[in-house]
Amino acid sequence: xxxxxxxxxxxxxxxxxxxxxxxxxxxxxxxxxxxxxxxxxxxxxxxxxxxxxxxxxxxxxxxxxxxxxxxxxxxxxxxxxxxxxxxxxxxxxxxxxxxxxxxxxxxxxxxxxxxxxxxxxxxxxxxxxxxxxxxxxxxxxxxxxxxxxxxxxxxxxxxxxxxxxxxxxxxxxxxxxxxxxxxxxxxxxxxxxxxxxxxxxxxxxxxxxxxxxxxxxxxxxxxxxxxxxxxxxxxxxxxxxxxxxxxxxxxxxxxxxxxxxxxxxxxxxxxxxxxxxxxxxxxxxxxxxxxxxxxxxxxxxxxxxxxxxxxxxxxxxxxxxxxxxxxxxxxxxxxxxxxxxxxxxxxxxxxxxxxxxxxxxxxxxxxxxxxxxxxxxxxxxxxxxxxxxxxxxxxxxxxxxxxxxxxxxxxxxxxxxxxxxxxxxxxxxxxxxxxxxxxxxxxxxxxxxxxxxxxxxxxxxxxxxxxxxxxxxxxxxxxxxxxxxxxxxxxxxxxxxxxxxxxxxxxxxxxxxxxxxxxxxxxxxxxxxxxxxxxxxxxxxxxxxxxxxxxxxxxxxxxxxxxxxxxxxxxxxxxxxxxxxxxxxxxxxxxxxxxxxx
Amino acid sequence: xxxxxxxxxxxxxxxxxxxxxxxxxxxxxxxxxxxxxxxxxxxxxxxxxxxxxxxxxxxxxxxxxxxxxxxxxxxxxxxxxxxxxxxxxxxxxxxxxxxxxxxxxxxxxxxxxxxxxxxxxxxxxxxxxxxxxxxxxxxxxxxxxxxxxxxxxxxxxxxxxxxxxxxxxxxxxxxxxxxxxxxxxxxxxxxxxxx
Ligand code: SF4
Ligand code: SF4
Numbered sequence: 001x002x003x004x005x006x007x008x009x010x011x012x013x014x015x016x017x018x019x020x021x022x023x024x025x026x027x028x029x030x031x032x033x034x035x036x037x038x039x040x041x042x043x044x045x046x047x048x049x050x051x052x053x054x055x056x057x058x059x060x061x062x063x064x065x066x067x068x069x070x071x072x073x074x075x076x077x078x079x080x081x082x083x084x085x086x087x088x089x090x091x092x093x094x095x096x097x098x099x100x101x102x103x104x105x106x107x108x109x110x111x112x113x114x115x116x117x118x119x120x121x122x123x124x125x126x127x128x129x130x131x132x133x134x135x136x137x138x139x140x141x142x143x144x145x146x147x148x149x150x151x152x153x154x155x156x157x158x159x160x161x162x163x164x165x166x167x168x169x170x171x172x173x174x175x176x177x178x179x180x181x182x183x184x185x186x187x188x189x190x191x192x193x194x195x196x197x198x199x200x201x202x203x204x205x206x207x208x209x210x211x212x213x214x215x216x217x218x219x220x221x222x223x224x225x226x227x228x229x230x231x232x233x234x235x236x237x238x239x240x241x242x243x244x245x246x247x248x249x250x251x252x253x254x255x256x257x258x259x260x261x262x263x264x265x266x267x268x269x270x271x272x273x274x275x276x277x278x279x280x281x282x283x284x285x286x287x288x289x290x291x292x293x294x295x296x297x298x299x300x301x302x303x304x305x306x307x308x309x310x311x312x313x314x315x316x317x318x319x320x321x322x323x324x325x326x327x328x329x330x331x332x333x334x335x336x337x338x339x340x341x342x343x344x345x346x347x348x349x350x351x352x353x354x355x356x357x358x359x360x361x362x363x364x365x366x367x368x369x370x371x372x373x374x375x376x377x378x379x380x381x382x383x384x385x386x387x388x389x390x391x392x393x394x395x396x397x398x399x400x401x402x403x404x405x406x407x408x409x410x411x412x413x414x415x416x417x418x419x420x421x422x423x424x425x426x427x428x429x430x431x432x433x434x435x436x437x438x439x440x441x442x443x444x445x446x447x448x449x450x451x452x453x454x455x456x457x458x459x460x461x462x463x464x465x466x467x468x469x470x471x472x473x474x475x476x477x478x479x480x481x482x483x484x485x486x487x488x489x490x491x492x493x494x495x496x497x498x499x500x501x502x503x504x505x506x507x508x509x510x511x512x513x514x515x516x517x518x519x520x521x522x523x524x525x526x527x528x529x530x531x532x533x534x535x536x537x538x539x540x541x542x543x544x545x546x547x548x549x550x551x552x553x554x555x556x557x558x559x560x561x562x563x564x565x566x567x568x569x570x571x572x573x574x575x576x577x578x579x580x581x582x583x584x585x586x587x588x589x590x591x592x593x594x595x596x597x598x
Numbered sequence: 599x600x601x602x603x604x605x606x607x608x609x610x611x612x613x614x615x616x617x618x619x620x621x622x623x624x625x626x627x628x629x630x631x632x633x634x635x636x637x638x639x640x641x642x643x644x645x646x647x648x649x650x651x652x653x654x655x656x657x658x659x660x661x662x663x664x665x666x667x668x669x670x671x672x673x674x675x676x677x678x679x680x681x682x683x684x685x686x687x688x689x690x691x692x693x694x695x696x697x698x699x700x701x702x703x704x705x706x707x708x709x710x711x712x713x714x715x716x717x718x719x720x721x722x723x724x725x726x727x728x729x730x731x732x733x734x735x736x737x738x739x740x741x742x743x744x745x746x747x748x749x750x751x752x753x754x755x756x757x758x759x760x761x762x763x764x765x766x767x768x769x770x771x772x773x774x775x776x777x778x779x780x781x782x783x784x785x786x787x788x789x790x791x792x793x
Pocket of ligand 1: 564577579580584
């Protein structure tokens with residue numbers, strides 16, 4: 001078989017399969033989501049279990065349990081998700097596992113789709129756990145297998161930290177054989193119960209393991225040293241490939257050390273490297289993990305040369321690196337001839353329109369935001385948002401997201417706001433998947449502590465932002481099996497929400513009226529606005545503007561921000577209309593009507 | 599053999615699929631290939647840029663002034679990625695604009711004529727294609743990516759033939775949209791033959 005084009009995330013899934021995976025869990029989060037999506041897709045071909053858990057902490061604990069019983073388990077999340085799962089991770093480092101536990105955390109330098117740029121290598125150091133940092137999809141596969149092997153051998157969780165340019169890059173991948181792992185089953189032992197005395201012992205053991213790993217990594221294949229002249233380059237992750245491209249363009253022949261295991265650092269290998277060079281460039285995205293390690297080591301071994309990195313001000317702390325960026329710093333610092341001017345630079349380009357991501361044409365969230373906006377007009381309400389597609393409700397013309405912090409926080413931040421400004425209404429928007437993730441405790445808190453929040457549950461029956469993964473409200477598992485459907489309305493009732501209405505947000509007048517009723521009610525309120533995500537079904541109709549009837553008032557264009565609209569002499573609706581009918585309900589001339597799908 | 603291709607477009611236009619098709623065709627022809635793209639719902643209707651690197655041992659991202667080919671699915675997005683195209687490179691661009699919501703709201707302008715003129719002045723071989731009309735003519739406006747792949751595959755710039763590209767495209771599509779995409783691809787091929 002030839003090479004198959006696989007995304008980094010698919011390569012990680014393949015690596016897990018080849019390593020004899022027994023169980024995999026995750027909560028979706030860009031750029032990590034395709035790992036579990038892929039494993040679910042392949043689950044018919046292999047004997048392993050895979051699930052979408054309701055949040056990352058749950059995912060970590062389920063995977064940990066499997067590894068207690070000798071299973072080879074994988075748990076995946078994005079960097080922000082690791083914050084949610086950090087509690088079990090820190091303790092799992094002490095308790096250890098019997099089989100293998102590989103924790104894949106995808107970082108997002110840039111960031112392209114995240115609230116933070118946090119660096120999981122720092123978390124690995126904090127948790128005192130080994131971490132692999134792949135530079136390409138091919139290497140992600142190899143490192144996944146190595147992580148399972150290492151975890152099993154040391155009975156310790158092992159982290160794999162790909163970044164967006166690895167997760168969402170593709171490469172030609174060759175498949176290897178699968179070596180199955182048969183879990184021996186859980187064996188009762190006092191070591192599974194974390195008591196203070198045990199913690200002390202385990203902490204000592206963890207530090208000893210760190211030193212053993214340091215030696216193993218120095219001797220092993222993940223930190224290759226390529227000899228060259230006395231200019232030294234140390235690079236981790238995708239920066240290593242950028243560095244190679246930059247030095248090729250500049251015609252340099254530096255001594256290069258690729259660090260594939262940023263924690264624990266391969267100290268002996270680094271010492272060897274330092275003895276061969278007289279100055280060092282450290283290339284890594286986000287935090288100066290390698291750089292600080294090298295600075296410390298340089299002090300210990302008496303290396304006197306300059307170390308160029310973030311701390312020296314040569315490279316930026318925030319954002320992504322690139323071959324261009326590295327090339328220009330190398331050229332400037334080494335005083336090489338400047339690169340050729342960029343093509344087209346002599347010409348002044350016209351100013352381009354701003355093109356932010358927006359809610360899709362026909363997205364029911366647009367209708368929900370619009371209905372709440374209209375229904376609460378004049379009330380001075382605050383609108384707290386949450387993480388999901390509906391965060392895009394912040395953009396004009398809807399402008400309906402005043403706060404957005406992290407999963408589930410819209411509801412709880414809103415409760416704090418309410419206590420400071422009693423009487424000012426707070427509408428908290430949350431999606432169905434986020435509701436199951438961390439929304440429920442927030443609702444419990446509102447009911448228990450009597451914070452009269454107005455919850456608006458935007459139920460589109462999927463996890464749309466990350467690619468339509470199923471959740472407990474859908475009656476379907478990761479692999480497609482049918483299961484009982486958890487009704488968020490029943491959950492809300494069980495949490496003690498007394499005033500609750502379920503509506504279709506595409507019925508604008510009815511939803512608006514419900515919003516007004518909700519405003520009147522003094523206690524905790526929940527409006528469940530239910531309508532499926534447009535990406536999950538085929539459009540059967542679309543709308544058109546009768547130009548003769550249209551008065552060109554521009555209201556449809558101005559108020560909804562539906563991307564299907566464009567303007568010629570008068571507003572027009574393009575072929576991307578999904579037929580939601582929202583615009584036809586706001587046209588004062590009744591000029592917008594339904595037509596069949598061509 | 600080394601070839602760097604940038605595909606610039608708007609979320610929902612199918613740039614990701616197009617980049618995968620090119621890379622898999624390259625792999626089938628025995629070249630190493632990589633792609634990089636921003637995927638995920640955050641790109642809905644936003645700007646997207648896909649990179650395809652054929653024959654590279656380096657990272658998946660193409661540097662500025664380094665792309666051999668820029669495939670523009672939309673004029674403004676072609677301009678946004680214009681800095682990546684190298685001197686003497688090739689620009690194939692769909693002439694049909696997609697107005698962002700910011701234009702409808704009046705907070706941005708879409709200067710189509712100026713964008714066209716600017717792209718024509720780039721030190722590159724520029725070919726304009728009314729890809730949107732061709733996609734509509736094939737029966738579904740969403741086949742723009744197949745049209746543009748047809749244009750590129752017939753341009754003679756790829757190290758493999760158009761049939762190889764079409765074969766991979768059809769393999770990657772679900773059964774029910776194969777026929778319409780095949781028509782769209784053929785219409786794209788036509789452009790270069792005639793023009
Ligand atoms: S019906 Fe109106 S609001 Fe709905 S998708 Fe079509 S144009 Fe947009
Ligand atoms: S709201 Fe109705 S009348 Fe006003 S511009 Fe739109 S279609 Fe025309």
